[in-house]
Amino acid sequence: MTDASTAFQPFLGRPAPAPGTRVRVYRNLNRPGLFSVVALAGELKGKVVGYAPVVGLANVSLKVSEKQRQGVLLKQVRTVHAFAEGDLVEMASELPESYKGQPLKVITYQPFMAGHFFDRATPGTPIWELPVAWSAGANLITLQDDTKGLEG
Numbered sequence: 267m268t269d270a271s272t273a274f275q276p277f278l279g280r281p282a283p284a285p286g287t288r289v290r291v292y293r294n295l296n297r298p299g300l301f302s303v304v305a306l307a308g309e310l311k312g313k314v315v316g317y318a319p320v321v322g323l324a325n326v327s328l329k330v331s332e333k334q335r336q337g338v339l340l341k342q343v344r345t346v347h348a349f350a351e352g353d354l355v356e357m358a359s360e361l362p363e364s365y366k367g368q369p370l371k372v373i374t375y376q377p378f379m380a381g382h383f384f385d386r387a388t389p390g391t392p393i394w395e396l397p398v399a400w401s402a403g404a405n406l407i408t409l410q411d412d413t414k415g416l417e418g
Contacts, residue, residue: 323352
């Protein structure tokens with residue numbers, strides 16, 4: 267895995283959050299390949315602190331604003347209205363070595379398909395929580411046994 271200091275791109279010179287800090291992560295629609303990282307505690311609470319191609323989270327809650335999703339459906343224009351909140355594990359440029367060769371689940375959100383996050387293999391089943399997940403590409407990646415679907 268790459269050194270987090272090279273993967274994290276600060277916004278306005280803001281420092282990277284420390285591991286264990288609660289953050290919100292969402293796919294940046296204007297910077298393909300990057301996820302925005304928002305602090306959920308401290309003096310920068312609610313502010314974007316930076317960007318990273320891969321963000322590892324623990325104790326993950328997946329959230330969707332249905333009201334904003336309805337606007338996306340009406341206007342047919344994507345906006346940020348879905349995100350993952352969790353305890354920061356690490357920011358990197360690629361998935362951890364421990365994930366290579368393991369059976370993985372690819373969790374995604376597609377507002378035109380469903381109003382919830384889902385495993386690409388079973389799109390009809392909502393997923394609202396994950397013990398551990400890594401943002402990568404347009405998805406959240408987790409080990410096969412690390413998903414838990416919960417009623418919203």
